[in-house]
Amino acid sequence: MRAEHISKEFEGNRVLRDVSLQVQKGEILSLTGESGCGKSTLLRIISGLEIPDKGAVYFDDKEITSWKPEKRKFGFVFQNLSLFPHLTVKDNIFYALKRSDKEAAKLAELLEMTGLAGLDTRYPHELSGGQQQRVALARALAINPRLLILDEPFSSLDELLKAKIREEIFDLLRSLEITTILVSHQASDAFLIADKLVVMKHGEIQQTGTPSEVYQHPVSPYVSEFFGASVILNAKSIDDTKAETPFGTLKIQNGNKSKLQLFIRPENIEISTQSDFNLTGVIRKKEFKGPHDVLKIGTSSSEDLISLETERVTQNVGDTVYLKVPEEKIQIFK
Structure with a gap:
């Protein structure tokens, strides 16, 4: 997937300024920066929830800028998880699937994969925060997504639980070799799982590189201080x-x-x-x-x-x- 020269403004406020990025097949890219830097808007454009004022989005060399979200076949895990409280784990996972795809074998595989085996008849309020996180991930994986998008997925978890769930989820994504974009303002998320970092500030990309490159060779004081203690x-x-x-x-x-x-x-x-x-x-x-x-x-x-x-x-x-x-x-x- 690649986005080229993306610009977007709302009510005269320029949120994105000529932003370009690319994520390779099987790669985990972390899009990071302070709150309000434009990363969530860029994610919405990539997912099809917003249309850019300028620029284009491509997947497998096909322009998909105007495609509806459902046509893109991207999986999503949002900050608020968006689980349906009146549906069981099973029904939440299979909500977006066609009837012909709702197979017991598929459910069992997803439950086992995400550590939810035996919990398929429970409701969200009967689950821990970490279990709810896994349900949201299982639902995103149920469609066999071409691209997985995670928007601040751990922000609602306490630090101890966050560290455990984060490691489990990204071990799973690496084993499945799923192309992933993670949006986070936490440097620890990016360092743990990303193959490539994209650092944003005020709607522009400040630096792109591997975690080691960005940490050891920041291009500006902003990038240096964002990724840890610096002198x-x-x-x-x-x-x-x-x-x-x-x-x-x-x-x-x-x-x-x-x-x-x-x-x-x-x-x-x-x-x-x-x-x-x-x-x-x-x-x-x-x-x-x-x-x-x-x-x-x-x-x-x-x-x-x-x-x-x-x-x-x-x-x-x-x-x-x-x-x-x-x-x-x-x-x-x-």
Whole structure:
């Protein structure tokens, strides 16, 4: 499936701006970004629930932009699950199927596949949140979908249940090799299951890549901070190989003499009490976080702070520490 140059506005508000993406057969693509970035609107256009103002949607090289949702044969699991409270598990699963397709063998297969065996006569209110999630998935899989669309499917679950159900569902999808688009604003969902990430902001795509590529090499401060803890230092390059920061001089690659922002993942920063490292800071705050400490490190000449999660340390607020960052781990935002 691919969407090309999609634009959409509502009452003069441009929600999508020239958005293009592609998901390969058997691939799991995670469409992510903050609430209001346009990802759900894009999903509705892909599913046929909205028509774009500009652009087109293709499946197997056929344009399907104007096709009704039922003609596309896509499976859906929405945020609110949309289960019918007056129907049993069996009837919810088979609701969209033709009578000729409602076979006992098919039901048994779906129930076993989704961990619902023995629950086919129960009603939604008799099920746990995780079981209701599985019913919605089984219903989406009943039509043998060409594409499965999951729109914030775990948002109503508590964190412990969410982690368990999420892993079970995506293990199943991988085993079935179902082409899937997941919409989520949770980076943890994307990292766990996605082959490819599409990061959106204000109706535009910011970056596309594998989870590792997007995490290690973000193209902007927004992407870097969206996918986990990050350190962004204001700097000015001395030459092509060095940059001056409030904490000292760092070796960099391909710098220039303009102002820079240096992005570093905290796990790539080494901390020491010995002065053999070239960056220097003072512990401004020390937070106890169970098995580790979090140190907020600053300087007397700048408001910049470096936040580091460390093993238990003996240093306290006011103590001087030294930091080391490998130059190949530094991303430059100009």
